[in-house]
Amino acid sequence: MPTRVHPLLGAFAALVFLFLLAPLVIIVGASLSDTTYLTFPPQGLSLRWFANIFQIEAFRRTAITSLQVAFLGTALSLLIGVPAAYALNRYRVELPRWLSTLFVLPILVPEIVFGFSLLKSITIGSGLPVFPSLILGHALLVLPYSVRVVGASLASFDFSIEEAAMSLGCPPLRTFLTVVLPNIQAGVIAAFILAFITSINDVSVSVFLTGPGISTLPIQILAHMEQFFDPTIASVSVLLMLVTVGVMAIIEATLGLTFLTK
């Protein structure tokens, strides 16, 4: 491709990035305002809305729930997703093609339909309490990441190394843990991170699976917004953006951010 960019195209792209980043800057500004209502540019500078987050018990409680659900759901999805990804790559020609399609289904089915159906069949239909339902729902929601991102790592893994270890008498599980896993480490970490952030941010599935006393942070934010329109929400948003920064740092350190364009 030519390396010269027409100035008009360059200007357009600059405007697009302004469009993408300005709203986030506005949130940061609004979170620092010393007013009782949301405004930008901030009037007076104050960190009191950040302090206010910690005064509101519901935010603390739902943040903990969100973290627990994201950790457990992601761990569960890796626990069942990594073996599936391994089999799909190791026995590629022998396994039926529909099997790999099956693990993409959670992307294909609208999340809101999935959340509603899960509530109907599992939470109410089978009487499963809300908390484990949330974990199962999130595990399934992020399963495609576990299978596909780890799968992408496995695709470039040379299985003859594994055969060498096994033919020298190394038992299968130990071979997997000491030979295969170190080679796909970056993929597993990236899958974990992408799944984790998807779970933390999820609304469509969680909105159906909140019960008495149990809710996730994004759902709590939505509920708070319906009653109060003060800078607290902006402060919570800033904290969530800091989580995003951390996540990006981890992706960059493991696979590199350009991985996301593949």
Next chain:
Amino acid sequence: MTKLAKWGLPLPATIAVVVLLIIPVALTIATTFGEAKGAFSTYAAFFNSGFRRAVLFRTLEVALITTALSLVIGFVTAYVIAQMPGRLKSIMIIAAVFPLLTGVVVRSFAWLIILGKNGIVNDTLMSIGLITEPLSMLYTEGSVIVAMVYLFVPLMILTLTGVLEGIPRDLTEASASLGAKPIPTFLQVILPLATPGLIVGAVLVFTGSFTSYATPQLLGGEKQMMMGTFLYQRAMVTFDWVGASTVAAIMVVITIAIVSIMSRIARRLNPMAV
């Protein structure tokens, strides 16, 4: 041993998808056919209601406009990114990834501050004297579309940057060295090669916006009910579960239809396919 591993390893994930996704969604769809008034009575009720038809058409319209705008904005931006030198390119990719990984609630909330009664747009317009009364921009189809485009442009940029980077430089150089100007090179070499990627991006954005919940909830409210918010309202506010299931079934059918038709077209149009 091999046979055991081959079928045993994917088994837990398979069971999870079948038990937690396929069966529950199938049951949701099945309940819509179990009505005493006839198998398709809930669908007849849906399409006979002017309000519900309006919800469906509004959702389709918002999804289509969002997809079209995201395609244009995303493609041009990705084209610029693909031609940037390494360091600038990384910065631009980071600037696109950051909003992508920030949650939908945070990103929709930003537009409440921007478009609200006392928001930046109204403040600016009033202070320069263009308007005297604040405009009501929230809870309109426009506000939903702006927030949706904002939501999906980063996804489109990243998808298309990958696609454009994958186009071998030799091809555009060959085209240029044979005398083609930039615009014919773009139209006859780059665009056809990028078409499958454009289709993938369009499908992602269309299905994502067609089935979204949080953005229409925050920026559309009751006034601009869309399929996602309507499903939620039927299920959790009015407890009309058959009605909610009907909405769910229509969403599933439209999503799967779009995905399968478009992926078939993408496969046919792929000039790189052997």
